[in-house]
Amino acid sequence: MRIKMTTRKYNFSAGPALLPEPVLEEAKENLLSLGETGVGVMEHSHRGAAFQEVYTETITRCRELAEISDDYSILFLAGGASTQFYSIPMNFLGEGLTADYIDTGTWSKKAIVEAKRFGNVHVAATSEETNFNCIPTDISYSATPRYVHYTSNNTIVGTQFKTEPTVPKGTPLLCDASSDVFSCPID
Structure with a gap:
Protein backbone atom coordinates (compact mmCIF):
# COMPACT_ATOMS: atom_id res chain seq x y z
CA MET A 1 0.00 0.00 0.00
CA ARG A 2 1.37 3.39 -1.01
CA ILE A 3 0.55 6.51 0.95
CA LYS A 4 0.18 9.63 -1.14
CA MET A 5 2.16 12.49 0.37
CA THR A 6 0.96 16.04 -0.01
CA THR A 7 3.16 18.87 -1.17
CA ARG A 8 1.15 21.36 0.85
CA LYS A 9 2.90 23.13 3.68
CA TYR A 10 1.58 22.84 7.26
CA ASN A 11 1.20 25.84 9.56
CA PHE A 12 1.73 24.87 13.20
CA SER A 13 1.77 28.40 14.58
CA ALA A 14 -1.05 29.92 16.60
CA GLY A 15 -3.97 31.04 14.47
CA PRO A 16 -4.96 29.66 11.06
CA ALA A 17 -4.28 26.01 10.31
CA LEU A 18 -4.23 23.81 7.24
CA LEU A 19 -7.70 23.60 5.69
CA PRO A 20 -8.97 20.57 3.77
CA GLU A 21 -8.54 21.00 0.02
CA PRO A 22 -12.28 20.51 -0.70
CA VAL A 23 -13.03 23.47 1.59
CA LEU A 24 -10.49 25.63 -0.25
CA GLU A 25 -11.89 24.53 -3.63
CA GLU A 26 -15.45 25.46 -2.61
CA ALA A 27 -14.27 28.83 -1.34
CA LYS A 28 -12.40 29.41 -4.60
CA GLU A 29 -15.49 28.56 -6.68
CA ASN A 30 -17.73 30.86 -4.65
CA LEU A 31 -15.25 33.73 -4.86
CA LEU A 32 -15.70 33.59 -8.63
CA SER A 33 -19.42 32.78 -8.67
CA LEU A 34 -21.72 32.24 -5.70
CA GLY A 35 -23.61 29.15 -6.78
CA GLU A 36 -25.03 29.74 -10.25
CA THR A 37 -25.37 33.52 -9.86
CA GLY A 38 -22.34 34.43 -11.98
CA VAL A 39 -21.33 36.96 -9.32
CA GLY A 40 -18.64 36.27 -6.70
CA VAL A 41 -19.67 36.07 -3.04
CA MET A 42 -17.66 39.20 -2.21
CA GLU A 43 -19.31 41.12 -5.04
CA HIS A 44 -22.94 40.54 -4.02
CA SER A 45 -24.95 43.25 -2.34
CA HIS A 46 -25.32 42.56 1.37
CA ARG A 47 -29.02 43.37 0.87
CA GLY A 48 -29.51 40.91 -1.99
CA ALA A 49 -31.24 37.54 -1.72
CA ALA A 50 -28.12 35.52 -2.60
CA PHE A 51 -26.05 37.07 0.18
CA GLN A 52 -28.94 36.91 2.66
CA GLU A 53 -29.09 33.17 2.02
CA VAL A 54 -25.36 32.88 2.85
CA TYR A 55 -25.87 34.99 5.98
CA THR A 56 -28.85 32.94 7.19
CA GLU A 57 -27.03 29.65 6.59
CA THR A 58 -23.98 30.96 8.47
CA ILE A 59 -26.10 31.92 11.48
CA THR A 60 -27.77 28.49 11.42
CA ARG A 61 -24.44 26.66 11.24
CA CYS A 62 -22.96 28.77 14.06
CA ARG A 63 -25.95 27.95 16.27
CA GLU A 64 -25.64 24.22 15.50
CA LEU A 65 -21.87 24.04 15.90
CA ALA A 66 -21.69 25.94 19.20
CA GLU A 67 -25.15 24.91 20.45
CA ILE A 68 -26.22 28.57 20.73
CA SER A 69 -29.89 28.89 21.61
CA ASP A 70 -32.30 31.33 19.99
CA ASP A 71 -32.20 33.29 23.27
CA TYR A 72 -29.01 34.91 21.95
CA SER A 73 -28.21 37.00 18.90
CA ILE A 74 -25.15 36.33 16.77
CA LEU A 75 -23.27 39.41 15.68
CA PHE A 76 -20.44 39.34 13.14
CA LEU A 77 -17.90 42.11 13.66
CA ALA A 78 -14.69 43.03 11.90
CA GLY A 79 -11.48 43.53 13.80
Missing part, protein backbone atom coordinates in the same frame (compact mmCIF):
# COMPACT_ATOMS: atom_id res chain seq x y z
CA GLY A 80 -10.82 40.44 15.88
CA ALA A 81 -9.92 40.27 19.56
CA SER A 82 -7.67 43.34 19.59
CA THR A 83 -10.55 45.52 18.42
CA GLN A 84 -12.77 44.04 21.11
CA PHE A 85 -10.21 44.92 23.78
CA TYR A 86 -11.24 48.59 23.45
CA SER A 87 -14.74 48.17 22.02
CA ILE A 88 -15.99 46.36 25.12
CA PRO A 89 -14.98 48.99 27.71
CA MET A 90 -15.83 51.83 25.31
CA ASN A 91 -19.42 50.55 25.19
CA PHE A 92 -19.89 48.97 28.62
CA LEU A 93 -17.54 50.57 31.14
CA GLY A 94 -17.59 54.36 31.41
CA GLU A 95 -15.95 56.85 33.71
CA GLY A 96 -16.24 56.06 37.41
CA LEU A 97 -17.33 52.45 36.81
CA THR A 98 -15.24 49.36 37.48
CA ALA A 99 -14.76 46.25 35.37
CA ASP A 100 -13.15 43.09 36.70
CA TYR A 101 -10.57 41.22 34.63
CA ILE A 102 -9.11 37.77 35.09
CA ASP A 103 -5.47 38.05 33.98
CA THR A 104 -4.14 34.92 32.29
CA GLY A 105 -1.37 36.40 30.17
CA THR A 106 -0.59 38.32 27.01
CA TRP A 107 -4.10 38.75 25.63
CA SER A 108 -5.85 39.59 28.90
CA LYS A 109 -3.07 42.08 29.70
CA LYS A 110 -3.75 43.84 26.38
CA ALA A 111 -7.46 43.94 27.22
CA ILE A 112 -6.69 45.41 30.66
CA VAL A 113 -4.56 48.19 29.15
CA GLU A 114 -7.38 49.20 26.82
CA ALA A 115 -10.05 49.05 29.54
CA LYS A 116 -8.06 51.45 31.73
CA ARG A 117 -8.58 54.11 29.05
CA PHE A 118 -12.33 54.09 29.74
CA GLY A 119 -12.77 53.41 33.45
CA ASN A 120 -11.48 51.58 36.49
CA VAL A 121 -10.06 48.08 36.24
CA HIS A 122 -9.90 45.58 39.08
CA VAL A 123 -7.76 42.51 38.42
CA ALA A 124 -9.89 39.90 40.16
CA ALA A 125 -7.38 37.10 39.61
CA THR A 126 -4.00 36.57 37.99
CA SER A 127 -1.51 33.78 37.45
CA GLU A 128 1.33 36.20 36.70
CA GLU A 129 3.37 34.96 39.69
CA THR A 130 3.72 31.58 37.95
CA ASN A 131 4.36 33.10 34.50
CA PHE A 132 0.74 32.36 33.55
CA ASN A 133 1.30 28.60 33.46
CA CYS A 134 -2.13 27.94 35.02
CA ILE A 135 -5.64 29.34 35.22
CA PRO A 136 -6.00 31.33 38.47
CA THR A 137 -8.45 29.84 40.96
CA ASP A 138 -8.37 32.48 43.71
CA ILE A 139 -10.80 35.07 42.34
CA SER A 140 -11.77 38.17 44.31
CA TYR A 141 -14.36 40.33 42.54
CA SER A 142 -14.91 44.00 43.26
CA ALA A 143 -18.13 45.08 45.00
CA THR A 144 -20.16 45.93 41.87
CA PRO A 145 -18.29 45.12 38.66
CA ARG A 146 -19.88 46.46 35.48
CA TYR A 147 -18.74 43.23 33.83
CA VAL A 148 -16.16 40.46 34.22
CA HIS A 149 -13.79 39.80 31.32
CA TYR A 150 -11.63 36.77 30.73
CA THR A 151 -9.63 35.24 27.88
CA SER A 152 -10.66 31.61 27.49
CA ASN A 153 -7.50 30.35 25.79
CA ASN A 154 -3.98 31.65 26.35
CA THR A 155 -2.28 30.60 23.13
CA ILE A 156 1.14 31.88 24.24
CA VAL A 157 1.62 29.40 27.13
CA GLY A 158 -1.16 26.91 26.41
CA THR A 159 -3.61 27.39 29.26
CA GLN A 160 -7.36 27.24 28.71
CA PHE A 161 -10.45 27.63 30.88
CA LYS A 162 -12.33 24.33 30.90
CA THR A 163 -15.42 25.98 32.40
CA GLU A 164 -16.60 29.56 32.58
CA PRO A 165 -15.69 31.43 35.76
CA THR A 166 -18.56 31.97 38.19
CA VAL A 167 -19.33 35.68 38.49
CA PRO A 168 -21.43 37.76 40.89
CA LYS A 169 -25.17 37.37 40.23
CA GLY A 170 -26.42 39.73 37.53
CA THR A 171 -22.90 40.57 36.29
CA PRO A 172 -22.29 40.12 32.55
CA LEU A 173 -19.46 37.71 31.73
CA LEU A 174 -17.54 38.77 28.62
CA CYS A 175 -15.04 36.46 26.97
CA ASP A 176 -12.27 36.77 24.41
CA ALA A 177 -12.79 33.38 22.78
CA SER A 178 -11.17 34.37 19.51
CA SER A 179 -8.67 31.49 19.57
CA ASP A 180 -11.01 28.72 20.67
CA VAL A 181 -14.47 29.75 19.52
CA PHE A 182 -16.47 26.74 18.27
CA SER A 183 -14.19 24.32 20.13
CA CYS A 184 -17.03 23.71 22.61
CA PRO A 185 -20.68 24.66 23.14
CA ILE A 186 -21.34 28.30 24.06
CA ASP A 187 -23.71 29.00 26.93
Whole structure:
Protein backbone atom coordinates (compact mmCIF):
# COMPACT_ATOMS: atom_id res chain seq x y z
CA MET A 1 0.00 0.00 0.00
CA ARG A 2 1.37 3.39 -1.01
CA ILE A 3 0.55 6.51 0.95
CA LYS A 4 0.18 9.63 -1.14
CA MET A 5 2.16 12.49 0.37
CA THR A 6 0.96 16.04 -0.01
CA THR A 7 3.16 18.87 -1.17
CA ARG A 8 1.15 21.36 0.85
CA LYS A 9 2.90 23.13 3.68
CA TYR A 10 1.58 22.84 7.26
CA ASN A 11 1.20 25.84 9.56
CA PHE A 12 1.73 24.87 13.20
CA SER A 13 1.77 28.40 14.58
CA ALA A 14 -1.05 29.92 16.60
CA GLY A 15 -3.97 31.04 14.47
CA PRO A 16 -4.96 29.66 11.06
CA ALA A 17 -4.28 26.01 10.31
CA LEU A 18 -4.23 23.81 7.24
CA LEU A 19 -7.70 23.60 5.69
CA PRO A 20 -8.97 20.57 3.77
CA GLU A 21 -8.54 21.00 0.02
CA PRO A 22 -12.28 20.51 -0.70
CA VAL A 23 -13.03 23.47 1.59
CA LEU A 24 -10.49 25.63 -0.25
CA GLU A 25 -11.89 24.53 -3.63
CA GLU A 26 -15.45 25.46 -2.61
CA ALA A 27 -14.27 28.83 -1.34
CA LYS A 28 -12.40 29.41 -4.60
CA GLU A 29 -15.49 28.56 -6.68
CA ASN A 30 -17.73 30.86 -4.65
CA LEU A 31 -15.25 33.73 -4.86
CA LEU A 32 -15.70 33.59 -8.63
CA SER A 33 -19.42 32.78 -8.67
CA LEU A 34 -21.72 32.24 -5.70
CA GLY A 35 -23.61 29.15 -6.78
CA GLU A 36 -25.03 29.74 -10.25
CA THR A 37 -25.37 33.52 -9.86
CA GLY A 38 -22.34 34.43 -11.98
CA VAL A 39 -21.33 36.96 -9.32
CA GLY A 40 -18.64 36.27 -6.70
CA VAL A 41 -19.67 36.07 -3.04
CA MET A 42 -17.66 39.20 -2.21
CA GLU A 43 -19.31 41.12 -5.04
CA HIS A 44 -22.94 40.54 -4.02
CA SER A 45 -24.95 43.25 -2.34
CA HIS A 46 -25.32 42.56 1.37
CA ARG A 47 -29.02 43.37 0.87
CA GLY A 48 -29.51 40.91 -1.99
CA ALA A 49 -31.24 37.54 -1.72
CA ALA A 50 -28.12 35.52 -2.60
CA PHE A 51 -26.05 37.07 0.18
CA GLN A 52 -28.94 36.91 2.66
CA GLU A 53 -29.09 33.17 2.02
CA VAL A 54 -25.36 32.88 2.85
CA TYR A 55 -25.87 34.99 5.98
CA THR A 56 -28.85 32.94 7.19
CA GLU A 57 -27.03 29.65 6.59
CA THR A 58 -23.98 30.96 8.47
CA ILE A 59 -26.10 31.92 11.48
CA THR A 60 -27.77 28.49 11.42
CA ARG A 61 -24.44 26.66 11.24
CA CYS A 62 -22.96 28.77 14.06
CA ARG A 63 -25.95 27.95 16.27
CA GLU A 64 -25.64 24.22 15.50
CA LEU A 65 -21.87 24.04 15.90
CA ALA A 66 -21.69 25.94 19.20
CA GLU A 67 -25.15 24.91 20.45
CA ILE A 68 -26.22 28.57 20.73
CA SER A 69 -29.89 28.89 21.61
CA ASP A 70 -32.30 31.33 19.99
CA ASP A 71 -32.20 33.29 23.27
CA TYR A 72 -29.01 34.91 21.95
CA SER A 73 -28.21 37.00 18.90
CA ILE A 74 -25.15 36.33 16.77
CA LEU A 75 -23.27 39.41 15.68
CA PHE A 76 -20.44 39.34 13.14
CA LEU A 77 -17.90 42.11 13.66
CA ALA A 78 -14.69 43.03 11.90
CA GLY A 79 -11.48 43.53 13.80
CA GLY A 80 -10.82 40.44 15.88
CA ALA A 81 -9.92 40.27 19.56
CA SER A 82 -7.67 43.34 19.59
CA THR A 83 -10.55 45.52 18.42
CA GLN A 84 -12.77 44.04 21.11
CA PHE A 85 -10.21 44.92 23.78
CA TYR A 86 -11.24 48.59 23.45
CA SER A 87 -14.74 48.17 22.02
CA ILE A 88 -15.99 46.36 25.12
CA PRO A 89 -14.98 48.99 27.71
CA MET A 90 -15.83 51.83 25.31
CA ASN A 91 -19.42 50.55 25.19
CA PHE A 92 -19.89 48.97 28.62
CA LEU A 93 -17.54 50.57 31.14
CA GLY A 94 -17.59 54.36 31.41
CA GLU A 95 -15.95 56.85 33.71
CA GLY A 96 -16.24 56.06 37.41
CA LEU A 97 -17.33 52.45 36.81
CA THR A 98 -15.24 49.36 37.48
CA ALA A 99 -14.76 46.25 35.37
CA ASP A 100 -13.15 43.09 36.70
CA TYR A 101 -10.57 41.22 34.63
CA ILE A 102 -9.11 37.77 35.09
CA ASP A 103 -5.47 38.05 33.98
CA THR A 104 -4.14 34.92 32.29
CA GLY A 105 -1.37 36.40 30.17
CA THR A 106 -0.59 38.32 27.01
CA TRP A 107 -4.10 38.75 25.63
CA SER A 108 -5.85 39.59 28.90
CA LYS A 109 -3.07 42.08 29.70
CA LYS A 110 -3.75 43.84 26.38
CA ALA A 111 -7.46 43.94 27.22
CA ILE A 112 -6.69 45.41 30.66
CA VAL A 113 -4.56 48.19 29.15
CA GLU A 114 -7.38 49.20 26.82
CA ALA A 115 -10.05 49.05 29.54
CA LYS A 116 -8.06 51.45 31.73
CA ARG A 117 -8.58 54.11 29.05
CA PHE A 118 -12.33 54.09 29.74
CA GLY A 119 -12.77 53.41 33.45
CA ASN A 120 -11.48 51.58 36.49
CA VAL A 121 -10.06 48.08 36.24
CA HIS A 122 -9.90 45.58 39.08
CA VAL A 123 -7.76 42.51 38.42
CA ALA A 124 -9.89 39.90 40.16
CA ALA A 125 -7.38 37.10 39.61
CA THR A 126 -4.00 36.57 37.99
CA SER A 127 -1.51 33.78 37.45
CA GLU A 128 1.33 36.20 36.70
CA GLU A 129 3.37 34.96 39.69
CA THR A 130 3.72 31.58 37.95
CA ASN A 131 4.36 33.10 34.50
CA PHE A 132 0.74 32.36 33.55
CA ASN A 133 1.30 28.60 33.46
CA CYS A 134 -2.13 27.94 35.02
CA ILE A 135 -5.64 29.34 35.22
CA PRO A 136 -6.00 31.33 38.47
CA THR A 137 -8.45 29.84 40.96
CA ASP A 138 -8.37 32.48 43.71
CA ILE A 139 -10.80 35.07 42.34
CA SER A 140 -11.77 38.17 44.31
CA TYR A 141 -14.36 40.33 42.54
CA SER A 142 -14.91 44.00 43.26
CA ALA A 143 -18.13 45.08 45.00
CA THR A 144 -20.16 45.93 41.87
CA PRO A 145 -18.29 45.12 38.66
CA ARG A 146 -19.88 46.46 35.48
CA TYR A 147 -18.74 43.23 33.83
CA VAL A 148 -16.16 40.46 34.22
CA HIS A 149 -13.79 39.80 31.32
CA TYR A 150 -11.63 36.77 30.73
CA THR A 151 -9.63 35.24 27.88
CA SER A 152 -10.66 31.61 27.49
CA ASN A 153 -7.50 30.35 25.79
CA ASN A 154 -3.98 31.65 26.35
CA THR A 155 -2.28 30.60 23.13
CA ILE A 156 1.14 31.88 24.24
CA VAL A 157 1.62 29.40 27.13
CA GLY A 158 -1.16 26.91 26.41
CA THR A 159 -3.61 27.39 29.26
CA GLN A 160 -7.36 27.24 28.71
CA PHE A 161 -10.45 27.63 30.88
CA LYS A 162 -12.33 24.33 30.90
CA THR A 163 -15.42 25.98 32.40
CA GLU A 164 -16.60 29.56 32.58
CA PRO A 165 -15.69 31.43 35.76
CA THR A 166 -18.56 31.97 38.19
CA VAL A 167 -19.33 35.68 38.49
CA PRO A 168 -21.43 37.76 40.89
CA LYS A 169 -25.17 37.37 40.23
CA GLY A 170 -26.42 39.73 37.53
CA THR A 171 -22.90 40.57 36.29
CA PRO A 172 -22.29 40.12 32.55
CA LEU A 173 -19.46 37.71 31.73
CA LEU A 174 -17.54 38.77 28.62
CA CYS A 175 -15.04 36.46 26.97
CA ASP A 176 -12.27 36.77 24.41
CA ALA A 177 -12.79 33.38 22.78
CA SER A 178 -11.17 34.37 19.51
CA SER A 179 -8.67 31.49 19.57
CA ASP A 180 -11.01 28.72 20.67
CA VAL A 181 -14.47 29.75 19.52
CA PHE A 182 -16.47 26.74 18.27
CA SER A 183 -14.19 24.32 20.13
CA CYS A 184 -17.03 23.71 22.61
CA PRO A 185 -20.68 24.66 23.14
CA ILE A 186 -21.34 28.30 24.06
CA ASP A 187 -23.71 29.00 26.93
